[in-house]
Amino acid sequence: MLVALCLVMGAAGGVFVLKQRGLLGEGGPTARAPIVWCEGLPVERCGQHPRDCRVLAYCDGVKFCAATTAQPESCGAEGERPQDLEGGTAGATSLVELAEDPVMEAVLRSDGFRLSELIASGRGINLPGRSKATRNLSPLMAAADKADVAITRMLLSSGADPSLRVPRHAETWPPHGWTARCFARFQELSAVEAGLVVTSTAEERCLREADLLSAFRSRDSTRALSLSRELRGDVQVRVLERAVELSFKHRSPLLMRAAVGAGWVPPKGDEASFESWPAYRALLQRDLQTLEVLVEAGARWPPLAELARLGHADLVRRSLEAGADPNAQLPRLPTPLVSGVQSGNSSVVDVLLEKGADPNLPSRGDVMPLGAAVNRPGGAPADEEIVGLLLEANANPNTAGKVGALLYAATGACRPSMIPLVLRHGARWDKATQGAFLYLSALDARKCPDASKLELLQALLAAGVTLSAEDAERHDARWRDAILHPPFAEVLRQAGLVLAPTPPKPVHEKHLLLFDSADRAKDRRGEPKWNNAASSEAP
Incomplete structure (x- = not known):
């Protein structure tokens, strides 16, 4: 009986170990955890893992290595790529955020002690992370992207594969095809780049992109402009978008010009999402030179109401001359004229009225231009020049608010x-x-x-x-x-x-000064000298 008990416990322990190693799923021995990241392998190495990987092709004909569990889907009528192949590891776009892989978590935390423990326990160091931010990165890529020299060296010495590359995916970062060496070049980690060398045409391309981003990161506008001319039209959109973000971060019009020179085309956007317009972002940063570069490159002008609010009369005029509507009403914004009136800038109001702004058009919340001139933000007094401009443009004087509002505004100001x-x-x-x-x-x-x-x-x-x-x-x-x-x-x-x-004010008895007659002083006629003429005994 003791032997049978031991056999049962041993079998249970074996099942537990198999589950921990991913060799046995909840439904039986058919489920098996991956031991290689197929999507990160170059196509030429896919055949080295026939049990786990196979070669598939996107609808544009580009071959890639995929897990054997990945199911290819038919292409659309116009040859667009299947949606599942654009969504990360094995083409999956899970809506559930999984717990991060322990190895990747140690890398992200720069926890060398924990990483050495995991490596010693036999954990795989070439598998991608599980979160949305890391599911297209190997631990070696993540360490290089963090510019963590110590963790990068530890992974290399433990056998991390530097030839793995970022697969196609739907996120904005990381760039397709980048290897750990490209991330190291981007972060200027020359100390470890020599150990990451992998000779391939694809890597040469990503190294050029990394050089370009490195110039943006270090704010080297001369180098960025030179590289942008060399690489124009040969830089993927994700790299260009990161270059634009770095240009905004550094508030550098020269870097933005380099991004445009490398092939970035400013998106037009729709009116409902004006906050994401590149030129509007530059306006909010008060970076008017970058705004000029963006407008020259074809970017949409910032909302006219925002130009008016910030008091840029010259930009308001140029935007109107470029075709902006002086009576535009974008979501969440007042009309341009009301914005100009609230800013207190008479030059902006003059330009808007000159270009056809309606002085009797109600804004968001039924605010009228004259009403905005009278009730300015922060209780500021009315501006006589702005009120005069509106009245001269035939603004209805009775739209300022309640009866007498304009006269009250004049006296209060x-x-x-x-x-x-x-x-x-x-x-x-x-x-x-x-x-x-x-x-x-x-x-x-x-x-x-x-x-x-x-x-x-x-x-x-x-x-x-x-x-x-x-x-x-x-x-x-x-x-x-x-x-x-x-x-x-x-x-x-x-x-x-x-x-x-x-009328005379009555005097209360408690306010009278009463004192003993024996202590009263005498005047020259021998009469009492009173200290309080209001006393009841005073003559």
Whole structure:
């Protein structure tokens, strides 16, 4: 019985070991973990692993090495490649993110101690990672791409295969066909590149691409421009896209010119995704020279509303001359005119109106241009020049907001000359209820000297704004403070301000100074000398 128990435990242990080594799946001995990365092998080496790998061809005729479990699919009517062959290892595009391979995880963490343990335990060091970022890289490629000299040397000394190359895939990085040596060249790891040499035509191409990216990474614009002329039309799109990203990172118009010279064509994009337009990215970085390079290369101009918001009047004009719509309404953005008004840049507003912007077109949230001029971001005062430009362009003065909004804006902004301007263009106000508030708004104007406040009051008086007896009574305390300044008092009286006489204030008994009559001082006539004339005993 003891022997039988031992046999059962031994069999269970054997199954466990087989499962750990990937030789036995959940359904039986048919499932077998890969011992070689077929997709990373050159085609000429595919026959060395007949049990695991076989040669297939993409629909464009290019042969590649694939796992025997990969199922080829028929090509489309126009010869497009099957979708599954563009998605990473074995052509699979799994929606489930798998746990990273232990060897690859040790490489990514630069954990040499853990990596040496895994190598000693017999773990494969030529298999790709399992995550989306690493499933097209061998551990040796990943170490070289991280510029990790120590890990790269450890993998090489342990038998890592430097001839493995990146297969076709759908991600933007890494580039197709790159070997570990190409990644080392990109990172300028000359100390380990000699141990990664693999002589092949494909590697020579990727080394040229790596040289180009290395110039971008080190910000060597002279070298990048020279290489871009040599390699024009012979650089894969993924490499060009990485070069563009490095150009944005360094904010270098010369590097961007080199990327364009190497064959990169700026994507047009659609209006819903304007945030990804290359020229818009340059605008947000305030890199106007790079923006110029991109526009020359055919990139789409940044949204006109954003050019207006940032106050670039010259770029606004050039964009309009290139065909931009002055009344364009892109998603998540206001109209160009409202953006220009909110920026407070009168030159931008002038250009937009000159090129046909509609001063009565509502923006996102039904914001009108005049309303934006009156209610500027951060509580900034209205700009008289911008208001004048809009009114001269026939903006409806009653679209500024509530009745009297333009007059309130003039007084609040301390702009006396703006009052006759808005009235001349038909601005309305409620004579029955708003007279007092307009005068008080002028008196309360921030950062407005008394001389300018006086001009505001005089402009309101000249416009026919009057005060009633109800106004005087309702704001009595405010008026009494204002008339302490004689010039203000004169204008307010001309506007009709009449204040009632001020009644004497009653004196409470607790405020009286009472003291004993024996201690009272005498004056020259012998009468008591009172310290408080309001006392009840005072004559």
